[in-house]
Amino acid sequence: MILIDLGPVRAYRRHTPRWATAPTSGAGAATHGGRVNRPGTPALYLALEPETALREYQQLSPLMPPGTLVSYTVRLVPVIDFRAGYAAGRWPDLWEEFFCD
DSSP: OOEEEEEEEEEEEEEOGGGTTSTTSOHHHHHHOOSSOOTTOOOOOOBSSHHHHHHHHHTTOSSOOSOEEEEEEEEEEEEEOOTTOOOBTTBOGGGHHHHOO
16 A cells, blocks of 8 residues: 655535534534445545535535535645555555455
């Protein structure tokens, strides 16, 4: 596995009014789960581009629901680096089930 330090970088998120009082809680994602978190596990999903944050927010509706676009300056340590893809031998066997048939 390849781990890197990422940051500081600017990251974006569109918050619903419901979670505006706790924008970094991850409680909204914990309600139903998400791409990388199970139900009950908080997670804060951020995008590196404002447009991506807007599209993520809009994915359930053809109309843009009310919300506030916010930016964060974050430093993430360590981060799994997928930019070069998966290469057997550089990653532990645990990752093989995610990348191989």
